[in-house]
Amino acid sequence: MTVNGRHSGRPTLEEVAARAGVGRGTVSRVINGSPRVSDRAKAAVEVAVAELGYVPNRAARALAGNRTDAIALVIPEPETRLFAEPYFSDIIRGVGAELADTDMQLLLTLIRTPKERSRFAQYLSAHRVDGVLLVSVHEDDPLPDLLEQLDMPAVLNGRRSDLESVSYVDSDNVGGARSAVGYLLGRGRRAVATITGPVDMYVARCRLDGYRQAVGAAGLGDDASLVARGDFTEEGGRRAMRELLARRPDVDAVFAASDVMASGALQVLREAGRRVPDDVALIGFDDSVIARHTDPALTSVRQPIEEMGRTMARVLLEEIAERTSVRRHVVLATELVRRDSA
Amino acid sequence: MTVNGRHSGRPTLEEVAARAGVGRGTVSRVINGSPRVSDRAKAAVEVAVAELGYVPNRAARALAGNRTDAIALVIPEPETRLFAEPYFSDIIRGVGAELADTDMQLLLTLIRTPKERSRFAQYLSAHRVDGVLLVSVHEDDPLPDLLEQLDMPAVLNGRRSDLESVSYVDSDNVGGARSAVGYLLGRGRRAVATITGPVDMYVARCRLDGYRQAVGAAGLGDDASLVARGDFTEEGGRRAMRELLARRPDVDAVFAASDVMASGALQVLREAGRRVPDDVALIGFDDSVIARHTDPALTSVRQPIEEMGRTMARVLLEEIAERTSVRRHVVLATELVRRDSA
DNA sequence: AGAGATCGTGGGAGCGCTCTCACGCACGGT
DNA sequence: ACCGTGCGTGAGAGCGCTCCCACGATCTCT
Structure with missing residues (x-):
């Protein structure tokens, strides 16, 4: 039941190209939004993509392009329990919202043991993500330094001190x-x-x-x-x-x-x-x-937790996009919610 | 610059093979734990891997092996807010714990709009994950059926009815x-x-x-x-x-x-x-x-929420490993916690 | 002792993309 | 008319892995 193809899988770039009557390169350009494509070719490719229901193969793209289109949300475990409860889900909600229109994937990484920590370090050096979101940093946390050293785009939720060098989003x-x-x-x-x-x-x-x-x-x-x-x-x-x-x-x-x-x-x-x-x-x-x-x-x-999540994601995406390592520090305002105890 | 020279990246399978004095195939077999390798070759490869700090390239593996080593944890958004708060993090904690010794990645997918839902469907048909964990299913949720239809390994948290066909883990x-x-x-x-x-x-x-x-x-x-x-x-x-x-x-x-x-x-x-x-x-x-x-x-x-998370992950991994689509239904016991109100 | 079966092995052939380069072709200027 | 110059384009060359086939060496079994 493959569309009209010989093999049993998803359509490939090549098939789209054939159908649109153009070369592979042109299809790639259209998919990736390059401006150097004629309107005619672009239209033809778009039709072919729609007809075939083409979706790019992520692995192939990652392999050829040397990127992953994925970011990691890292949660040092001991913390999680302490957290004010909605915190965690609100952060995720915010991050998710910001990522929704991207085709970035969100990887969840829990770190609870030193073993898992070193595993994650290895993970990072194998460049399996394009960037890292780090929740609830501890002052003695070595992870931010590792991130910096590896030149991996990263955004912290909170900061370790006034002198924090890595990008962060914090509340006031x-x-x-x-x-x-x-x-x-x-x-x-x-x-x-x-x-x-x-x-x-x-x-x-x-x-x-x-x-x-x-x-x-x-x-x-x-x-x-x-x-x-x-x-x-x-x-x-x-x-x-x-x-x-x-x-x-x-x-x-x-x-x-x-x-x-x-x-x-x-x-x-x-x-x-x-x-x-x-x-x-x-x-x-x-x-x-x-x-x-x-x-x-x-x-x-x-604290505007969901907003913090959104901001973290936005800042990280920017940092990934422009390859310069300019640090960003964002501090969001808090709000006093009046109830009955005061 | 890259052909056979020292390029500037991570070591590759090929390099490990050269160093160990064996062929690419043998290294691959060692890495993947195939039994058909001599002890001598295995030892040599292991030494080379350690010396070079080799970590397999996920994208390449995914492309060649036609799998992703990733599973998605899907959270239909409207639900999340309703949830007893620790629920969400406990599930994640459980899933994470079970996945820790695997090299499965956990992808987090929030679905809050119909648009995102169809996006996710596309995502699935593009086979970007090896399996799906679905939290908080609604009775009229079409997602489980889609999953079934695509023959995608999946485990629900909860079930839609007594007749649930898709695998699930539920509490009693x-x-x-x-x-x-x-x-x-x-x-x-x-x-x-x-x-x-x-x-x-x-x-x-x-x-x-x-x-x-x-x-x-x-x-x-x-x-x-x-x-x-x-x-x-x-x-x-x-x-x-x-x-x-x-x-x-x-x-x-x-x-x-x-x-x-x-x-x-x-x-x-x-x-x-x-x-x-x-x-x-x-x-x-x-x-x-x-x-x-x-x-x-x-x-x-x-409810044993963390345990549910763990079980879900375990069941999903089993389902992915054996390619048969035998459904599993697990119901975990609850416990009455006595406090002051009764 | 010979014929098979078995084992460990190397390496070719891809997987589906992106990158890059060189090729036309249409322009403008002289 | 001439030669650049630019743009849009096709296609080769990988990216790093797994799969698979074929090969020789070893091990059975008659």
Whole structure:
């Protein structure tokens, strides 16, 4: 049941050429959108392509053209679990949306063991993708450096530090934290505490910075007794909140650097008999599912995750297209989503 | 520059062969694990491969071998949002784990528009993947039929009906619902209601069936006034719960076919002044993040999602390996996770 | 001991593209 | 009229692999 052909497969370039009455080269030019083709030839080829239902063979193209038309989305596993839940799918949604009109393929690569990491390095040097999207980079992650060294187009989601050299797309963690704390201060709260993430994570430091900036801008001194260290887990949030309550019984607002920690803090506040938001206002970060389901629902800082995914893909495609290795750094704005907890 | 000289790329099969002092064919046999190679030749090749850091060129292999060593994970978009959030990442985690020791690539394909759907169909007929993993099939989804028609190895996550012909991996929705309801009955609840999903979804019907089986087994009649229809949304859960409360003020337990609906029901119960679990016991389904963060935390039926992902991948690989198209149907057990709501 | 069967092996013939080059042909300028 | 100059074009030469066939060497079995 092959169209009218002798062999049992998909039509090839050659067959299209024969049908259109042109050479292989001309068909190739039309397929790849080269301008140096006469209108007549182009039309003929397009007809033949349509009639035969021709679709280029990716492998052949990759082999001849020395490219792959594929990019990898790399996810270091340990992270995934920690993530605010919709994060992952939102990033993918964004990347997918941006890639939809391209014929780039999206390869998913999970890395959870050192073995898989080195496997991936090998993978990269075998040039099996045209570019890499790296989610949730750690400060001590060697992958970005490897990517840079191999001169492989790459875009990080987040960055390792202020000095990040590899291209990245990040959300404005500092600004988000600052506006959350600013909001609390604006509502007359005076003893505004914060529960931080692990301070060896850049993103945690940024949120703490934002807190400090807002507090400083309000003319309040930097009071260490209002800063408790968490670790982005619920239990960590509980612990930090207990600490805060012990140190500063007068606390009237808390900015937690993640919804998960805020959720933990909320439990402790309730147990301690503090009403939220009446006695203590509470703001989280991430605007995750959790935020909508706690009682009261959490006011939280939303990151434009899907937009980040889209931007990452766009930036990567640009970087692949122009072969120069100009780094791009994009920081997207966050948004304070007001609910009931503050 | 490339003919037989040192070119600037990765080592090729040919170079490995030269270095090992054997022919191209022999190297290929070693690489692909063919048994018909002498130990001596095999050792020599392995040394050469290691020394040169040889990694086979995927495109060349695909072109010559007429396969791709890639499978697609297809996600119909409208669904994704509905999903209990960790679902998606858990499936991916499972698939990834199973694929880790293979050199199969995982391609992610989002389908959100009819245009993308037809694009994907074309993609399939161009044979760009060796197999397909299809998440969250709808009953009227034409994709599985297309897959079957193209004779493309495929595994569904869930099934369209009892008569599903394509291979699938599903969780035991009927059994999960039955055990949840059985648990409620076992604790002495007598007016056990259920909030169903949309009845045009197979999974929703299964959970309703499980409910009916448990109620029937307890010798209680099938009481339509205890069945309220939801739609897997929170608002649907609220509406159904109000309905239930109006019809049966004596209701003392509710089995909701999803955590999201259970969360909605919980709000209505609280507003109505019913204590959970004292007055009304409540069980959800999915064991999602939400379940852990409501107050009280939801007892819920857990699906082994990651295990489903793993199984899907394993089944697909088998199906690709043996070219026969024997269908496989795997149903994995669920587990009742007891928390505070029942 | 001879005839087959079996094994390991090398290398030719592609797989379906892209790249490149050289060939016409139509122009413009002189 | 002449010669460039440019454009559109066809086709050869690979890209790096797998498949397959044929070859000699070894191993059976009568």
